[in-house]
Amino acid sequence: MIIRTRRTFSLSALALITALLVVSVLGCSSEDPTPVPVEPTVTASEAVDLSRAAMTALDSFSFQLTHESGHTTLSGALELSRAGGLVATNGLDLEAEANIGRAFVRVEAIVIDEQTWMTNPLTGVWSEIAPEDSPFSFLDPVKLVADILGDTQQASYPNPAPSNGEIQISGTIPAQSLAALVGSVDPDAIPEVTLSLDSGTNRLNKIVISGHVQPEDEDGTIRVITLSEFNKQVSLEPPI
Numbered sequence: 001m002i003i004r005t006r007r008t009f010s011l012s013a014l015a016l017i018t019a020l021l022v023v024s025v026l027g028c029s030s031e032d033p034t035p036v037p038v039e040p041t042v043t044a045s046e047a048v049d050l051s052r053a054a055m056t057a058l059d060s061f062s063f064q065l066t067h068e069s070g071h072t073t074l075s076g077a078l079e080l081s082r083a084g085g086l087v088a089t090n091g092l093d094l095e096a097e098a099n100i101g102r103a104f105v106r107v108e109a110i111v112i113d114e115q116t117w118m119t120n121p122l123t124g125v126w127s128e129i130a131p132e133d134s135p136f137s138f139l140d141p142v143k144l145v146a147d148i149l150g151d152t153q154q155a156s157y158p159n160p161a162p163s164n165g166e167i168q169i170s171g172t173i174p175a176q177s178l179a180a181l182v183g184s185v186d187p188d189a190i191p192e193v194t195l196s197l198d199s200g201t202n203r204l205n206k207i208v209i210s211g212h213v214q215p216e217d218e219d220g221t222i223r224v225i226t227l228s229e230f231n232k233q234v235s236l237e238p239p240i
Contacts, residue, residue, distance in 0.1 A: 045167045047197060048203040052149035056203040057078060061089045062143050065181070072182050073214055074098065074135045078105075087141045094136060109136055112217040112236050126239045144180040145227070151189035152193060153170030166190040166205065169195045175213045179224070184216045201232055 042050070064084035065072075074079040083096040091112040098105055099179040116131045131137050155171040175189035191211035198205055207225040211217075 001106075008031050030130070033046070044157050044171075047167060047202070048149055048152050048155050048171075048195065050202040051195070051204050052146065053196050055145050055149065055204055058203075060086065060229075060234045061141075061227055062086055062232070064226045064228075066224045066226075068153060068175055068222035070218045071099075072224075073216045074183065074222070083136075086229075086232075086234050086236075088236055091236045093234075093236055094139070094141070096136070101152070109134060110236060110239055112238065119145040126213055128240070131145060138180060138183040140180040144178070144225075145204060147180060148173060148195075149204065149240075150194065152195065165199050166196045167199050168185055169197065171195075173209075175232055178209065178213050181223075182214050184214055186217070189217075203227070216224075 019094055028109045034229040043149045062085070064082070065080075065103075066082050074080050077100055078098040079100075080096060080098045083094060085092060085094040090112065091110065094111075096109075098107065100121070100215075106124075107119055107121050109116065109118040111117075111131070111134075114131070115128065116134050116137075117128050118134055121127050152169070152171040152173050155169050158170055171193055171194045172190050175185040175191060176187060178191075181184050189212040190214055191209050193210075194206075195204060196206035203228055205224055206227070209223040209225070212219075212221065213223070
């Protein structure tokens with residue numbers, strides 16, 4: 001009687017252990033799989049060309065310029081730290097943050113065709129100004145993207161390849177190709193550039209520019225441009 005009880009207990013324990021092992025295996029198999037790196041099917045240079053074609057076909061997009069280190073120097077002693085807004089076929093809606101000496105200022109600007117409006121950095125009041133009087137008169141995100149994708153040199157894929165549906169491409173670019181971003185450039189500078197492309201649409205999601213671009217740049221300056229909201233319906237209107 002005692003022996004039979006012990007044997008029954010042993011079989012029950014074995015069944016319980018087996019069930020736990022099955023549950024454990026099933027639980028592990030249900031976890032998200034490790035992301036598989038995107039394997040490009042074209043050369044890095046060809047991928048850049050495909051991205052340029054995809055970006056040229058857009059009617060609008062949003063952009064953000066930030067600095068991991070350093071700043072961008074504008075006319076009027078403005079040290080730009082951040083700028084961003086909407087880009088449409090007929091203009092630009094921009095908001096920027098900068099320093100004048102020790103003072104922090106926020107400036108907004110709207111460009112529609114040949115007209116430009118900008119807020120006073122001190123009062124925030126809108127007024128129409130001549131385009132050449134704007135500290136952002138050189139800024140042209142559409143031209144900037146075309147110049148970057150058209151002038152990237154020594155394009156190559158990093159090793160290992162990235163995942164998450166993006167393709168990264170490393171290369172260099174003449175500083176002159178960034179004039180539509182910063183205005184004045186160091187003509188001899190050749191900063192490094194990293195492009196992040198959507199592997200499905202070939203659209204450019206992010207640009208990281210490392211090194212000297214302007215004569216005033218600090219060592220280790222890194223500019224980051226993020227692009228999003230592609231082909232969003234945009235209606236630019238005068239602020240006043």
